[in-house]
Amino acid sequence: MFTGIITGMGQIAAVHTLGDSPAHGKRLVITPPAGYLDDVGLGDSIALNGACMTVTSMDAALPQFTIDISAESLQKTTGLDAPGPINLEKALRAHDRLGGHMVSGHVDGIGEVTHFAQVGESWELRVLAPRHLARYLAYKGSITINGVSLTVNRIADVARGCEASINLIPHTVQNTALGHLQTGSKVNLEIDLIARYVARMMDVPAPAQ
Secondary structure (H helix, E strand, O other): OEOOOOOEEEEEEEEEEOOOOOOOOEEEEEEOOOOOOOOOOOOOEEEEOOEEEEEEEEEOOOOEEEEEEOHHHHHHOOOOOOOEEEEEEEOOOOOOOOOOOOEOOOOOEEEEEEEEEEEOOEEEEEEEEEHHHHHHOOOOOEEEEOOEEEEEEEEEEEOOEEEEEEEEOHHHHHHOHHHHOOOOOEEEEEEOHHHHHHHHHHHOOOOOO
8 A cells, every 4th residue: 555645756767578479568677766775675565656566676775676567557557668757655554654645556547648837836737537537536536646646626527538637836846757747648547545435335236134
């Protein structure tokens, strides 16, 4: 589990294929900030742009670590197949503060940035979510975008899906990879865990007593 509070901004330094067929995945070499791996061990979970991955090798001195990502995960996510900046979050520990919201690290869909511009001291980010995620988005509800826990300020249902408007404070823009977004960028989306269960309970009739 995660909270959507980014603990470091790293770089995908290299991408290596694990085979010659489309069924093979890739191995990512990640360069995190200095000291980031001091409390990380092999097999630990780290979310990369909101997708939960397992550390398969590491060198804290460089620093550098690798993860293996399957072809299925590559098809269901974006931004994990080429070098570039990436949001990192270590898995939640039982005694940690829950600063964002409960995040599973499972990407529910890929969104598209429709607007990203500075407004006053902050930035307005609008993301078009796929139609099947529209029912889970609500005013003042939570959404995870590339691993960052954010609050929805406005929603608009449109033909292609649901456009969510979010306000980013300067700290978020400066300390996460969201600052590199631009109109047309693809982003990983995870809906609120509570919304997921509420929708399921509304769909399935209660069993007879």
